[in-house]
Amino acid sequence: MKVDGKVALITGGASGMGKGFAETLVAAGAKVCVVDFNSQCGEATVNELNTKHGDGKAIFCKCDVTSQTEFEEAFKRTKEVFGGIDIVVNNAGIGGESDDKWERVVDVNMKGTIRGTRLGMHDLSKDNGGNGGIIVNMASAGGINPNPFSPTYGCTKAGIVHATRCYAISEEAVKSGIRLMVLCPAFVDTPMLQNLSSGDGTQVIGGDMAKVNAFIEHIGVMSVEEVSAVFMEMIEDDSKNGLILRCAKKTGNQYCTLAVENV
Ligand SMILES: NC(=O)c1ccc[n+]([C@@H]2O[C@H](COP(=O)([O-])OP(=O)(O)OC[C@H]3O[C@@H](n4cnc5c(N)ncnc54)[C@H](O)[C@@H]3O)[C@@H](O)[C@H]2O)c1
Numbered sequence: 001m002k003v004d005g006k007v008a009l010i011t012g013g014a015s016g017m018g019k020g021f022a023e024t025l026v027a028a029g030a031k032v033c034v035v036d037f038n039s040q041c042g043e044a045t046v047n048e049l050n051t052k053h054g055d056g057k058a059i060f061c062k063c064d065v066t067s068q069t070e071f072e073e074a075f076k077r078t079k080e081v082f083g084g085i086d087i088v089v090n091n092a093g094i095g096g097e098s099d100d101k102w103e104r105v106v107d108v109n110m111k112g113t114i115r116g117t118r119l120g121m122h123d124l125s126k127d128n129g130g131n132g133g134i135i136v137n138m139a140s141a142g143g144i145n146p147n148p149f150s151p152t153y154g155c156t157k158a159g160i161v162h163a164t165r166c167y168a169i170s171e172e173a174v175k176s177g178i179r180l181m182v183l184c185p186a187f188v189d190t191p192m193l194q195n196l197s198s199g200d201g202t203q204v205i206g207g208d209m210a211k212v213n214a215f216i217e218h219i220g221v222m223s224v225e226e227v228s229a230v231f232m233e234m235i236e237d238d239s240k241n242g243l244i245l246r247c248a249k250k251t252g253n254q255y256c257t258l259a260v261e262n263v
Contacts, residue, residue, distance in 0.1 A: 001134060001235055004029030007082040009075065011065050011116055012092030014041035016190030017138070017231075020224035021089055024232055026053045033078040035071075036092070037064040065092045065112030075119050086133035087235065088120035090160075093138060095153045095192065098202035102152040109156035113137050114163055117180070121167065125176045132177030134235055137164045141186040141219075141248060149204040149212055157184070161244055165257070168242030179241040181234050186248035187221045220249025 008025050012018040013034035022032045026049050034049075036042040042060040049058040059081055061074040078085055090113040096105050117135055124130040142150055143157025161182050167173055168180040187193055197216060201207025230253045234245055240255065247253045 001086070001238060003087075003232070003235060006030045006086040006133075007033075007078065007084055008087035008089060009033045009035060009078050009085055009120075010089040010091055011035045011063075011112070012138075013089075014038050014045050014060075016192055017185075017188060017224055017227055018089070018091040019045050020228040021091065021231055022049060022058065024228040025087070025235075026057045028232065030087070031056070031082045032058045033061055033074065033082070034058060035061045035063045035065075035074045037062065065090075065116060066107045068115060071112075071115055071119060075123055079123065084129075084131065085120070085123050086131065088116060088124070088133070088135045089138070090116035090120070090135070091138040093140075093156075093192075095150060095196060095203040097150055097152055097205050101202055105152050106156055109153070110159045113156075113160050117163065117167055121170075121172055121178060124178045125172060127176070130176065132179075134179045134181065135164075135167070136231070136234065137180070137182045139164075139182050139184045139244075141184050141246060144184055144244070144246065147215065149206070149215070151205065153203075165242050165244075173241075179238070181240060181242070182244050183227075183231060183234070184244050184246045185222060185227050186219045186246075186251075187216050188227055189221050189223055193221065222247065222249045 008030050010018050010022050013022045014036035034042050034046050039062045046058045046060040063070040063074040093109045120135040124133045137160050139157040139160040142154040143161050164180050164182040196203050197213050230247050243255045
C-alpha cells in the first residue's frame with residue numbers, strides 16, 4: 001500500500017508504539033486518528049503531530065476500546081473528518097496478572113482488539129463503502145513463546161494472533177481486499193515496559209522483579225523507531241497477508257505463520 005494520502009485509525013495512539021506508528025504514518029503522508037482513553041496524552045500527541053507536519057494531519061478521539069459505543073463513534077468521526085479509513089491499527093493493550101487486574105487485561109487486549117477488527121472489517125469492506133486496506137493487530141512475542149511471568153497477557157496476545165490469522169483468510173477479507181497482519185515484538189522501550197520493570201510487580205505472576213528484569217535484559221529491548229520501521233514495511237508490502245511479524249532486539253525481524261522455537 002502506498003501510504004501517502006491514506007487514512008489510519010490507531011488505538012493506543014497517545015503513547016509508546018502507537019504514537020510512534022502515528023508519527024511514521026503522518027511523516028509518510030497519511031492522516032491519522034489517534035484513539036485512546038487518555039485524553040491529556042492523546043491531545044498532546046495530536047498537537048505535536050499537527051505542529052510538526054501541518055494542521056489537519058491528525059485528530060484525537062477519546063475512546064476506551066472496551067466500549068462498543070465509543071469505538072463505533074471513533075470510526076464514525078474518522079470517516080466524517082477524513083472521508084474514509086484505509087488502515088486500522090489495534091494497538092491498545094495493557095498488562096496485569098494480579099487478582100484485581102487480569103480480567104481487565106482480557107477485556108482490553110482480547111475483546112478490544114477483536115472489537116476493533118470487527119469494526120475495521122465492516123468499514124473497510126467494499127459492501128459498506130470502503131476500499132479494502134489493512135488491519136494491523138498488536139500482539140507480542142509473549143503470545144507466541146511462553147514465559148513464566150504473564151500467562152493472562154500471553155493468552156490474550158496468542159488469541160490476537162489466532163483471530164487475526166483467521167480473519168485474514170475469511171471470505172470478506174479476500175473479497176474486499178483487506179489484508180490482516182499481526183505484530184509480535186519482544187520488549188520495546190515504551191512507558192508500558194518502563195512501568196513493568198520499575199513497577200509494583202502486579203503485572204507479573206509472583207512479582208519477582210529481579211527475575212523479570214533479568215529476562216528483559218536477556219531478550220533485549222528494541223526502540224519504538226525500530227518497530228515503527230518494520231511496521232511500515234508491513235503496511236507497504238501488499239504481498240503479505242495473514243502473517244505474524246516477530247521482531248526482537250537480538251534475533252531481528254522475521255515473518256512467520258507459526259513459531260516453532262523460543263528466542
Ligand atoms: N512495550 C513492549 O515491550 C511491548 C512488547 C510487545 C507488545 N506490546 C504491546 O504493544 C501495545 C502498545 O504498548 P506500548 O508498549 O506502546 O504501551 P503504552 O502503555 O506506552 O501505550 C499503550 C497505549 O494504550 C492506551 N490504552 C490502554 N488501555 C486502553 C483502552 N482500554 N482504551 C484505549 N486506549 C487504551 C494507553 O493510554 C496508552 O496510550 C500493547 O498492546 C502492548 O501489549 C508492548
